[in-house]
Amino acid sequence: MAKENVYHSQPDVERLEDYIPGGYHPTIIGDTFSNGRYTVIHKLGFGGYSTIWLARDQQHGRYVSLKILTARASLESHEGEIITLLMNSDLYHTGKQFIPPLLGQFSFHGPNGYHSCLVGELAGSTVAKSKEDSPNYMFPADAARSIAAQLILGLSYLHAKGICHGDLYLRNILLRTSNFDDLSIPKLYERFGNPRKVTIRRVDGSPSQPHAPLHAIPPMGLYTPANELYDPEIIISDYGTSFLVAQTPSPTLYTPPLYSPPEDLFNEPISHPTAADIWTLGVNLYDVLGERPLFETLSWDRDEIFGEIIDTLGKPPLRWWNSWLDRPQFSKEDGSRIDGFDSINPPAFRRLPRRLWDMGRGETEQTCEWDVAGGELRALEDLLRAMMAFEPTERPTVDQILKSEYVVKWAMPAWERQKARKRAHSTGEKD
Template identity: 70%
Template sequence: MADLSDLPMEDTYHPEVDIENLEDYVPGGYHPTLIGDTFSSGRYTIVHKLGFGGYSTIWLAWDKQRLRYVSLKILTARASSDSHEGDVLHYLVKGNLTHPGKRFIPPLLDQFRFHGPNGYHQCLVGKPAGGSVAKSKEDSTNLMFPLDAARSIAAQLLLGLSYLHANGICHGDLHLRNFLLRIPDLDGLSIPELYQRFGKPFEVPIRRVDGKPGEPHAPPYAIYPMSLSTPANEVDNPEIIISDYGTSFIISQTPSPTICTPALYSPPEDFFNEPITQPTAADVWTLGVNLYEVLGERPLFETFAWDRDDIIAEMINTLGQPPMRWWNSWVKRSEFFKEDGSWVADFRRISTPVFRRLRQRLWDMGRGEMEQMCEWDVTGGELSALEDLLRAMMAFEPADRPTVDQLLRSEYMLKWALPAWERQKRQERQE
């Protein structure tokens, strides 16, 4: 007899694309939020939607006390019960005001809790931000930022991570969808002017498969996020916000931390189930993988369906053989590599593996594959300096990875990335 528990659950709602998972409008899930809803005794009024994630929806609201637009991040009731995100952000607010990386961390303006039909929800109030680096790249014609803009973003990300680590915080979930582009100040716009510039909220009815009403657990309609993304190839002066601290933690207060980074960006110690004893080193690896994608057009590790063994193989393909304890314990190693470390040519696999070390992958980033046509400052040594930076960040052994502050003193940062950020700031001051 079949085990019915193994059968897939039928959907309650007709699915919609580009909005939150409607199946999580249940007790413990998302709060049913509509345009015009008010929170915190009428202080905040919802005027549009900014985005959503697996455990929150993010809304644009008007703060009638401060007379400005703010973002409201409403966590699911399930996530609200044990979330430390507000504590982490509050902790970061008190950090060194003079640190150059503080400006890349979202300020926490307010936080409160409220009860709705799906339970108690935590709400974090901050400054509105724009689309993610990932969305900006997806919307572009060439999947890339202009070179100097990309260099500037690289500098900003390292400066922001330096601020986090200086305050004893491990982010634990660094990826391109958590890097947001700052948007121009919206506060000078009335709500009609806001709608005229960015479009009115676009609503789609939420329909149950069985035809029954979804309320009170689900709203009558879902709302698409407002369009705040700029195609990467059109971005001249990007400023980054490192967002989403739902899985971040204070290192000194977390004796057995876990990393929640998507597999494509996770450090190798996580793949081989070793304890995360050096959380900041895990962040450094993760940011290194991200920087390759920020600076070029493609991910560093390209795999089928983010299979974990494929990712390990790509790591080794790119960076060389890992420590012997991992090499010898990798169960599926023989599917990818011979004993001497050369590829196994298995044409039954989805794609035939191509041997590409890190240096070759730098030439494959979309900036030009020949020195004469390359955007990089090849003659000045930029490509070599970038290789040194990424190789240091992605050292297999966590103890061998430099600190963020050491990386900020690397040749690539000092000669190319930080100067690009300084040029951007000077240009903004002149405008």
């Protein structure tokens, strides 16, 4: 029997049913933490294991983010340890700049249990939200190439430190934002809007407190449409499910199904976790570079997703093809789609080359924003096909990806041009 809801659900806020012992801490605007050092000013976001708040650090006179983990997650999470390891490494690596600095951490008791809190640098919108806020769902072409380079460099640093991210997708990729520490709190509200309160009501009519606050707060509008971002800088965030590969013999991935590698979809042991990150990175790169996701389904059903993967990349190894019990409902014997399976996509093959033209960048060589004549689309196809090899052992390492034709000729030059513009702007301001 399904468990009855305790609270009336509300849009644009965290899952209210998790305001229970072991769940979210009932945070409200004006709350203070760490002996009054941090004052909660607004809401930045939320996830399944945390709520993230904008706070004023009274000691240093700056705005910071407070990531308050659920009590359950606080017992198991090693996120603070992972970020600390990444921050304190003496390894010189260009990708280190894409790791979020941990400014502090503390723990406290609340009505729902014992919570860990990570203090971080303020960041802006997620890459996913930025795309959603754009009328064409795309970054400018060179900005997209630059983000691709930054993602690859950041993951290269993680893997160099022996860490598998395990949950890499566009809602965990943040955009750096301008510093507004000099804004007073009233001026901040004037610019971004006052916190909006959404009343929390229990189904049985009893008071929501102490386990839930009186009001939930939708996140503030730190949004910049992707089409207006010409020099985006990213931060790879959310290490709540990341792990040290050498110390985790039987890891579990928490990647959303649309980004999961096929070995995870078929419940095989994740014996090559960094190769799983590579598959997921490939899916993300397509999404970053174009308008739409690589695999498109009406739901996040495993069978539908696997049908999309086969339609894109061809038939998988026989151990998966033969063990896929519902295959006759989704794919023909040649790997093409069953007629009428998906009202969005045609039933015929829509292989990777076709999907590259379907990215929204132009449908002919003359109208396409990519350097088609120079071989950019071909190089991108070669890279994505290698990254999404069905067998994990056949996927390239991230350092091999950095040497690929696409990265060397198109992605990295875009990132270098962006850095040059930033240096020129900084020099101009000093003059």
